[in-house]
Amino acid sequence: MLYIDPEECIDCDACEVERPVDAIFYEEDVPEAWKEFVLLNREMAATCPPIFDWKEPFARRDANS
Ligand code: SF4
Incomplete structure (x- = not known):
């Protein structure tokens, strides 16, 4: 699970897209x-501890699975 710190988020929209x-x-x-x-x-x-390092993304699930 990933949480977004609302105090740190700058509403840049990068994650939403x-x-x-x-x-x-x-x-x-x-x-x-x-x-x-x-x-x-x-x-x-x-x-939760912040994530500072780049990580491989999880595999995307098929929308039909
Ligand atoms: S990518 Fe932008 S909008 Fe998404 S959590 Fe980070 S700062 Fe907020």
């Missing part, structure tokens, strides 16, 4: 059904 699925939204655009995850993301981002 690269997302493999609809997993990242601007906070104001989060669908109503997923709004509870906004607070969870904030809480978990504060407890």
